[in-house]
Amino acid sequence: MSIATESxxxxxxxxxxxxxxxxxxxxxxxxxxxEELRPFECDGLSAYRQLPLAVAMPTDVAGVQAVLxxxxxxxxxxxxxxxGTGLSGGALPLAQGVLLNMSRMNRILDIDxxxxxxxxxxxxxxxxxxxxxxxxxxxxxxxxxxxIACSIGGNVAENAGGVHCLKYGLTVHNVAAVDVxxxxxEKLTLGGEALDAPGFDLLAFIHGSEGLLAVIxxxxxxxxxxxxxxxxxLAAFDDAETAGDAVAGIIAEGILPAGLEMMDRGCxxxxxxxxxxxxxxxxxxxxxxxxxTDEEVVSQMARVRSLLRGAGAGEMRISASExxxxxxxxxxxxxxxxxxxxxxxxxxxxxxxxxxxxxxVLGQVEDLSRQYGLAVVNVFHAGDGNIHPLVLYDANRExxxxxxxxxxxxxxxxxxxxxxxxxxxxxxxxxxLDQMCVQFSAVELAQFHALKAAFDPEGLLNPGKAVPTLxxxxxFGAMHVHGGRLPHPELERF
Amino acid sequence: xxxxxxxxxxxxxxxxxxxxxxxxxxxxxxxxAGTKGFYGEMRAGRPLAVAGHRGVIxxxxxxxxxxxxxGTPLDEIETLLAxxxxxxxxxxxxxGPGATLGGTVACGLSGPRRPYxxxxxxxxxxxxxxxxxxxxxxxxxxxxxxxxxxDVSRLMxxxxxxxxxxxxxxxxxxxxxxxxxxxxxxxxAAGAVSLFAGLGRQPLPLSAAAWADGRAYLRLSGSExxxxxxxxxxxxxxxxxxxxxxxxxxxxxxxxxxxxxxxxLWRLCVPQASAPITLAGDWLLDWGGGQRWLxxxxxxxxxxxxxVAAGGHATAFRERNDGVAFFQPLQDxxxxxxxxxxTSLDPAGLFNPGRLYEGL
Numbered sequence: 001m002s003i004a005t006e007s008x009x010x011x012x013x014x015x016x017x018x019x020x021x022x023x024x025x026x027x028x029x030x031x032x033x034x035e036e037l038r039p040f041e042c043d044g045l046s047a048y049r050q051l052p053l054a055v056a057m058p059t060d061v062a063g064v065q066a067v068l069x070x071x072x073x074x075x076x077x078x079x080x081x082x083x084g085t086g087l088s089g090g091a092l093p094l095a096q097g098v099l100l101n102m103s104r105m106n107r108i109l110d111i112d113x114x115x116x117x118x119x120x121x122x123x124x125x126x127x128x129x130x131x132x133x134x135x136x137x138x139x140x141x142x143x144x145x146x147x148i149a150c151s152i153g154g155n156v157a158e159n160a161g162g163v164h165c166l167k168y169g170l171t172v173h174n175v176a177a178v179d180v181x182x183x184x185x186e187k188l189t190l191g192g193e194a195l196d197a198p199g200f201d202l203l204a205f206i207h208g209s210e211g212l213l214a215v216i217x218x219x220x221x222x223x224x225x226x227x228x229x230x231x232x233x234l235a236a237f238d239d240a241e242t243a244g245d246a247v248a249g250i251i252a253e254g255i256l257p258a259g260l261e262m263m264d265r266g267c268x269x270x271x272x273x274x275x276x277x278x279x280x281x282x283x284x285x286x287x288x289x290x291x292x293t294d295e296e297v298v299s300q301m302a303r304v305r306s307l308l309r310g311a312g313a314g315e316m317r318i319s320a321s322e323x324x325x326x327x328x329x330x331x332x333x334x335x336x337x338x339x340x341x342x343x344x345x346x347x348x349x350x351x352x353x354x355x356x357x358x359x360x361v362l363g364q365v366e367d368l369s370r371q372y373g374l375a376v377v378n379v380f381h382a383g384d385g386n387i388h389p390l391v392l393y394d395a396n397r398e399x400x401x402x403x404x405x406x407x408x409x410x411x412x413x414x415x416x417x418x419x420x421x422x423x424x425x426x427x428x429x430x431x432x433l434d435q436m437c438v439q440f441s442a443v444e445l446a447q448f449h450a451l452k453a454a455f456d457p458e459g460l461l462n463p464g465k466a467v468p469t470l471x472x473x474x475x476f477g478a479m480h481v482h483g484g485r486l487p488h489p490e491l492e493r494f
Numbered sequence: 495x496x497x498x499x500x501x502x503x504x505x506x507x508x509x510x511x512x513x514x515x516x517x518x519x520x521x522x523x524x525x526x527a528g529t530k531g532f533y534g535e536m537r538a539g540r541p542l543a544v545a546g547h548r549g550v551i552x553x554x555x556x557x558x559x560x561x562x563x564x565g566t567p568l569d570e571i572e573t574l575l576a577x578x579x580x581x582x583x584x585x586x587x588x589x590g591p592g593a594t595l596g597g598t599v600a601c602g603l604s605g606p607r608r609p610y611x612x613x614x615x616x617x618x619x620x621x622x623x624x625x626x627x628x629x630x631x632x633x634x635x636x637x638x639x640x641x642x643x644x645d646v647s648r649l650m651x652x653x654x655x656x657x658x659x660x661x662x663x664x665x666x667x668x669x670x671x672x673x674x675x676x677x678x679x680x681x682x683a684a685g686a687v688s689l690f691a692g693l694g695r696q697p698l699p700l701s702a703a704a705w706a707d708g709r710a711y712l713r714l715s716g717s718e719x720x721x722x723x724x725x726x727x728x729x730x731x732x733x734x735x736x737x738x739x740x741x742x743x744x745x746x747x748x749x750x751x752x753x754x755x756x757x758x759l760w761r762l763c764v765p766q767a768s769a770p771i772t773l774a775g776d777w778l779l780d781w782g783g784g785q786r787w788l789x790x791x792x793x794x795x796x797x798x799x800x801x802v803a804a805g806g807h808a809t810a811f812r813e814r815n816d817g818v819a820f821f822q823p824l825q826d827x828x829x830x831x832x833x834x835x836x837t838s839l840d841p842a843g844l845f846n847p848g849r850l851y852e853g854l
Contacts, residue, residue, distance in 0.1 A: 112765075112767075114766075115765045117765075136695075138695065159645075161639050169612070182827075188831065194763040194784060194805060194806035195608060195609060195613065195784045195785065196652075198821045199828065200652070200653055201653075202831070205648065207645060209645075213644075226697065251669075254670070255669065256669055293723055296699065354559070356556070381639070419636055423641050427641055428641075432642070439642055440643060441632075444643070447629075450839070451646070452644075453838065455831070
């Protein structure tokens with residue numbers, strides 16, 4: 001098809017689905033003009049952009065059902081979007097698809113303090129839940145770094161994590177039930193108000209399914225009592241490997257910190273330039289937070305301090321007030337924007353490794369950084385082995401984005417090689433499809449596709465994301481065999 | 495890593511047996527130690543013994559992760575963990591000698607710590623399994639944070655072996671508490687439920703809450719200082735360490751006098767703070783009110799309707815009357831989805847047919 005006829009075909013499809021959607025949604029709930037569609041062309045992975053055919057913005061469950069019925073009848077694929085903060089392109093629109101924007105379903109429906117549950121719509125922001133239940137002495141534990149903006153529906157779709165997962169778990173551990181609408185337009189409840197539900201654990205299965213199985217329309221989250229006290233300790237180390245061993249020592253000694261984070265030299269320097277936080281000038285810092293009752297915190301903090309001292313920590317600072325605690329955390333929380341000032345662009349990786357291999361993987365990251373000529377700085381959720389190497393690049397320089405992606409891919413493959421995973425909390429989306437071919441066998445990928453078909457036989461929900469086709473993997477594998485490296489001629493210079 | 499003289503890897507022969515069964519369209523009944531044969535609908539198919547496939551194949555205490563073959567006895571795993579000051583946080587019941595890791599995961603049962611630490615499914619990080627096409631696949635992994643691919647491993651928890659033969663399982667483990675203490679307070683059931691709900695809203699190191707025979711039992715777990723302070727706060731009388739351990743273990747294993755009586759034993763899983771349910775019979779409450787055991791001859795429909803009205807579901811756990819379904823029936827749409835999920839993993843319906851629901 002020529003370019004002219006292709007765009008005519010898209011325009012015709014746009015008119016058709018637009019008319020169909022306008023019959024079932026309020027007039028302002030359907031967007032079809034390119035200038036209105038523009039804000040939805042990407043999510044948090046802004047290197048990838050695509051205008052959708054149309055944007056549908058239902059305000060209730062019946063609206064979601066009507067959109068899915070319309071799209072199924074018209075054989076138009078559907079990409080569901082929460083707040084659009086995802087970092088792997090899971091909500092990247094499809095040129096031939098409708099973008100189902102859940103942001104208008106943003107109400108907290110019910111709070112049940114006795115059972116510590118809150119029933120919310122998917123467009124509710126993560127932090128909004130904790131703010132709403134704070135007067136009851138309760139909070140919602142998972143706290144992804146985007147918690148001010150990200151939506152709870154998106155958190156379920158990505159099984160979002162955060163800095164407190166080691167002790168309090170991921171989204172899947174903190175959700176009691178979800179209502180979903182299937183591509184058939186049917187509403188189903190997975191899980192329930194009780195501590196378990198009969199049948200298969202489809203509630204767990206829907207977590208992290210990246211919008212490929214069903215559309216999440218309501219969530220029942222579990223709440224926890226706010227700890228009486230939280231205290232953070234910052235410790236300086238000569239190098240990241242010693243710091244990693246110190247972290248392992250804390251856990252082996254039977255302490256389960258609420259947060260256990262680490263930053264390398266490059267990241268510390270960026271933060272110190274960015275904020276007046278005054279982190280020590282050293283090879284790595286560890287931040288260790290403990291929470292609970294006053295007595296629990298005092299006794300655990302004393303043990304953490306002596307363990308870190310024994311493991312080679314130099315300078316240590318312990319927060320003496322809530323203000324100081326937040327100040328010590330502020331550097332870690334500002335790590336990404338601080339790194340953002342080092343280069344025009346950065347590419348955030350999200351591998352997880354068994355922590356004992358930290359030194360080895362960091363060494364490989366350093367070698368790869370040298371090989372490809374792009375700087376990499378590292379932040380980690382050290383407690384659970386989730387590493388976020390940030391690859392610095394300049395998208396305006398010819399080929400540099402591609403190089404950053406290849407370097408990032410090689411880092412993820414190094415994670416898989418030590419028994420880790422290509423994504424700890426950001427999801428696969430469109431970003432890590434090739435690396436999925438490294439982590440999973442053809443049998444496993446085929447099983448994923450079969451499971452997807454059990455929910456969505458025609459493949460209309462977020463097709464092409466999260467799980468690569470076997471053909472794509474065959475092609476990716478072939479490139480590896482031929483070149484040893486991906487075939488980008490400009491790489492020969494590095 | 496090898497832990498015992500009986501360790502062996504039977505992957506090849508298990509795959510070969512599944513392949514044969516597939517060729518003959520013959521159903522298989524997957525068996526560990528047989529301690530939970532009572533759990534679920536009637537068993538059917540040629541027995542497939544997994545108990546010989548055993549041994550811990552990876553354990554790194556500082557990573558909080560253990561991987562073992564599914565025939566490995568739970569006792570062996572818990573002894574190994576205890577040697578490093580760690581534990582399985584979901585406190586799984588055995589219901590008999592030799593209970594295996596695979597059976598525990600397939601049944602998805604959790605003990606008294608469940609409301610405060612999490613359920614079996616919360617601690618499963620990865621599995622290796624044989625599907626109904628006799629293909630071996632690994633899902634999830636040995637790391638705590640992992641969102642690559644669908645969560646097939648958690649889907650296996652509580653599926654009663656209907657979706658595949660589990661080969662190995664990776665679990666997140668946790669440090670065992672420095673100290674535990676149990677407090678006892680006289681209460682009626684309604685008083686106990688509101689006590690549990692009230693305490694649940696306080697950030698206390700609570701690790702179990704049960705009510706039996708007019709007494710509420712509260713277990714605290716944490717540091718010496720933390721537990722001592724919490725005892726001050728909640729009051730009550732103390733049990734000595736041996737009495738306390740015996741109580742919680744007997745509760746977990748259904749060895750308390752309550753469980754000796756005759757007649758159908760029902761498990762009602764309801765929101766923790768639900769008011770006492772008005773059904774005739776004897777009650778015992780666990781999970782801070784979230785898991786309620788009922789010894790009652792009341793009609794099954796009445797019990798199930800009461801559980802649903804409270805926001806939960808009911809299981810005909812022991813001494814079920816003829817014609818009563820073991821698990822709470824699923825609504826039609828959900829059952830259809832279950833069937834399609836089953837077919838995607840086990841197209842010929844080889845594994846434990848009908849054990850969970852008819853047609854699965």
